[in-house]
Amino acid sequence: MHPGFHVNHGYRCGGTPFARESRESQQPDQHAAARAIRVGRVTWTVGFDLDMTLIDSRPGVARAIDQLGAEFGLPLSGTTFADRLGPPLATLLVEAGAPEDLVPALVTRYRALYPTIVSTIPPMPGAQAALAAVEARDGRVLVVTGKHAPLAQLHIAELGWRVDHLAGDLWSAGKAATLREQGASLFVGDHVGDMNGARAADVFAVGVSTGPCTADELRAAGADVVLTDLTEFPAWLATEFGTITA
Numbered sequence: 410m411h412p413g414f415h416v417n418h419g420y421r422c423g424g425t426p427f428a429r430e431s432r433e434s435q436q437p438d439q440h441a442a443a444r445a446i447r448v449g450r451v452t453w454t455v456g457f458d459l460d461m462t463l464i465d466s467r468p469g470v471a472r473a474i475d476q477l478g479a480e481f482g483l484p485l486s487g488t489t490f491a492d493r494l495g496p497p498l499a500t501l502l503v504e505a506g507a508p509e510d511l512v513p514a515l516v517t518r519y520r521a522l523y524p525t526i527v528s529t530i531p532p533m534p535g536a537q538a539a540l541a542a543v544e545a546r547d548g549r550v551l552v553v554t555g556k557h558a559p560l561a562q563l564h565i566a567e568l569g570w571r572v573d574h575l576a577g578d579l580w581s582a583g584k585a586a587t588l589r590e591q592g593a594s595l596f597v598g599d600h601v602g603d604m605n606g607a608r609a610a611d612v613f614a615v616g617v618s619t620g621p622c623t624a625d626e627l628r629a630a631g632a633d634v635v636l637t638d639l640t641e642f643p644a645w646l647a648t649e650f651g652t653i654t655a
C-alpha cells in the first residue's frame with residue numbers, strides 16, 4: 410500500500426461499535442455553548458464538515474464509484490459507498506472490498522473523474538443560510554473535511570461560497586489540530602468522526618443528522634446539540650448566541 414494512503418478503520422455509523430469516552434458522569438452544562446462563543450469571540454470561527462453537512466454528495470459520488478468499479482472490474486456499489494461518506498476515500502474503498510494494492514490507482518482515477526460530478530452535487534438544505542448566519546455575525550468559516558482539498562475547493566468555487574480556510578484530507582480526531590489552530594468555537598458535522606474531532610479540539614460539537622449517523626449516534630459520540638439539518642442552524646445560533654451581536 411502506498412504510504413500516502415492511510416487506512417484508518419473505526420468511527421463508523423450504522424451499528425458498528427466505536428470507542429468513545431463516557432460523558433454520563435458529567436453534569437449537563439446549559440451554558441457551554443455560550444461560554445465557547447465568548448472565549449472565541451475575538452476571532453469567532455465556525456468549522457463545518459463538507460460531505461453530507463454542507464453538500465449532498467451522495468448521488469454524484471455513487472455515479473463516480475460505479476464508473477470506477479466498472480473501469481477496474483471491481484464489484485463496487487456506488488450507492489452503498491455513498492451511504493457511508495465521511496471517512497477518507499482510501500478507507501471507504503478498502504471497506505467496500507477493494508484490494509489494498511489497487512487503492513492508490515483507484516484514488517488517482519477517482520480524483521480524475523471527480524471534477525465531472527461537481528456541478529451535479531447540490532448544497533444541503535440550509536447550507537447557504539447557515540454560512541450566511543456565521544458571516545452576518547462577523548464569523549470566519551472553516552471547512553474541515555475528509556475530502557481531498559483540491560476536490561473540496563471545486564465545490565466551494567462551484568457554489569460560490571466564501572470560506573476563510575479550507576483543510577482537506579482530515580478525519581475524526583485528525584480534524585482537531587486545524588480546529589484549534591484556526592480558533593474554532595464550533596464544529597458542525599454529520600458524522601461521529603466529526604463529533605470526535607470537535608471533542609478532541611475541545612470545541613462545541615454541533616451534529617446534523619443529514620448523513621450516515623443517527624441523532625443518537627451523534628449524541629453518543631459527544632455532540633453538544635443535534636440539529637435535524639442546517640435549516641435549523643440560524644435559529645439555533647440566534648437562540649444560543651443572540652447576545653453577541655447586541
Ligand SMILES: [Mg+2]
Pocket residue numbers: 458459460461462494495598599600620
Ligand atoms: Mg460528512
